[in-house]
Amino acid sequence: MTPTLQAFLIVSAGLFSIGLLAALSRRHAIFILIGIEMMLAAANLNFIAFWHFAPPPHPSTGVMIAIFSIAISAAEAAVGLAMVIAVYRHYRTTNVDQFNQLKG
Amino acid sequence: MNSVAFVIIAIFTLAAALAAATLPNLMHAALCLVLALLGLASFFFLLGAEFVGLVLVFIYVGAVAVLIVFTILLTGRDSREHRGFNWSGVVIALAVFGCLTWAILKAQSLTIVPPHIRALTVRQIGQVLMAGYVWPLQCVGVLLTAALIGALVLVLEEKR
Numbered sequence: 230m231t232p233t234l235q236a237f238l239i240v241s242a243g244l245f246s247i248g249l250l251a252a253l254s255r256r257h258a259i260f261i262l263i264g265i266e267m268m269l270a271a272a273n274l275n276f277i278a279f280w281h282f283a284p285p286p287h288p289s290t291g292v293m294i295a296i297f298s299i300a301i302s303a304a305e306a307a308v309g310l311a312m313v314i315a316v317y318r319h320y321r322t323t324n325v326d327q328f329n330q331l332k333g
Numbered sequence: 334m335n336s337v338a339f340v341i342i343a344i345f346t347l348a349a350a351l352a353a354a355t356l357p358n359l360m361h362a363a364l365c366l367v368l369a370l371l372g373l374a375s376f377f378f379l380l381g382a383e384f385v386g387l388v389l390v391f392i393y394v395g396a397v398a399v400l401i402v403f404t405i406l407l408t409g410r411d412s413r414e415h416r417g418f419n420w421s422g423v424v425i426a427l428a429v430f431g432c433l434t435w436a437i438l439k440a441q442s443l444t445i446v447p448p449h450i451r452a453l454t455v456r457q458i459g460q461v462l463m464a465g466y467v468w469p470l471q472c473v474g475v476l477l478t479a480a481l482i483g484a485l486v487l488v489l490e491e492k493r
Contacts, residue, residue, distance in 0.1 A: 232339040233444065237376070238437045240343045244350055244373075246430035251354035254422025259359060259404060263366050266397065267350055270373050273389070281380040289453055289461050293469075295385050296458075299392055300473045304480035306397045310404045311484035317408040 237278035244271035258313045258323045262306065269302040338379060346372030359405050367398045384455050 244267060251264030273295045280291020317323050346369050353365035370393045377386035437443060462470060 232336055235437055235443050236339065236343075237380075238443065239434055240347065240376075242430055242433035242437065243347050244369075245433070246426045247347070247350040247354050249429055250422055250426035252422075253425055254419040255354075256419075257359060259401060259408075260354075260362065263353060263362060263401065266366065266393075267353070267369065270370060270389075270393075273385075274373060274376060277377055277380050277382045277385060280382070289458065292382055292385055292453060292458060293461065293466055295382070296388060296462075297469060297473055299385070299388055300477065303392050303397060304477055306400060307484045308480050308487070310400055311487040313404055314407060315487045323408050 234278060234282045238275065241271045241274040241278065244268075244274065256324050256326055258316070258325050259310075261325065262309045262313070265309070266302065266306060269298065269305075273298055342372055342375050342379065346376070360402070363398065363401045363405060366401070367394055370394055370398075381452065384453070384458055 248264040248267030248271060251267065252261050253264075255261060255264070276291045276295045276298065280289075280295075283291070313323060316328060320327060349365050349368035349372060353362045353369055356362045356365060370389065374386040374389045374394075377383070377389060
């Protein structure tokens with residue numbers, strides 16, 4: 230017995246919900262970035278699962294989209310962490326509740 | 334592809350992700366994120382996308398996790414979590430998970446049998462990337478360069 234497409238999609242939905250939980254309920258800026266990374270990774274799992282269960286001609290589109298998505302999430306992580314460092318230098322904290330103005 | 338490996342990897346990945354989302358210590362959470370991403374890469378191996386799994390390990394575990402740990406150490410004054418866990422986030426996440434699971438179980442078109450998979454080699458991926466995906470590849474290159482410059486500009490010393 231092999232796992233079906235639905236099993237992979239449910240695992241992916243669970244991973245997405247956990248990422249959403251981390252992004253919504255934590256106060257720390259780096260935790261929010263970790264949650265966003267988890268949500269992007271869950272979307273990648275969806276791409277690969279749909280690619281695997283595609284009908285026979287089997288184009289490689291799913292793998293390509295997953296590769297581009299990984300590259301874009303790497304860029305997002307780099308810019309997000311740079312923003313955390315820049316804001317920390319100004320406010321001396323990483324608690325997002327205390328970031329109350331953007332003007333420096 | 335058998336069910337036993339699937340169940341083991343699923344439990345491992347979801348437990349590591351839940352630990353990364355709820356642990357109070359930031360460094361432990363970052364290391365649990367690494368474990369969750371390793372579980373996700375093993376899902377990719379299980380699904381026959383070995384190249385994407387390797388890329389995930391290289392980029393996330395090799396680069397992004399190190400970047401997160403560096404940022405935690407640089408902003409290390411308050412790596413302890415500030416008190417006040419927001420419980421409405423738990424409610425929203427549970428609601429989203431319930432809606433997604435209901436929709437997945439309800440959809441009839443998702444109950445398909447796995448076809449016989451043909452392995453996608455790195456050579457084929459390279460050929461497809463150079464033939465049909467040249468413009469997206471160039472755009473990702475420009476995006477990565479812009480992200481590199483942007484990150485450098487953001488963390489430069491402010492002029493007084």
